[in-house]
Amino acid sequence: MVNLRLNDKVLKKLDGVIKQGLYSNRTEFIKSAIIKAIDDFDTKQAILELKRRQGEGKRRGIKEPTPEEFDKIREKVWEQLHGKN
DSSP, X not given: OOOXXXXXXXXXXXXXXXXXXXXXXXXXXXHHHHHHHHHHHHHHHHHHHHHHHHHXXXXXXXXXOOHHHHHHHHHHHHHHHTTOO
């Protein structure tokens, strides 16, 4: 369980989103926002790892992947991030 305090301005905006029917209640909205933030973080970490590996490869004299190879790498990372490995 997590307790969260939000000011009136934020709560008013949150309730406006809920009234539009996008979420059934505040808890559902907050859970969704947390999951999205975690997914965004994972994506940024994966991009940083790809950049790190790309730099590491250049230092070792490894050629850059072709666009087709890069697409395969991107698909593999996507699957790993979303638990489909």
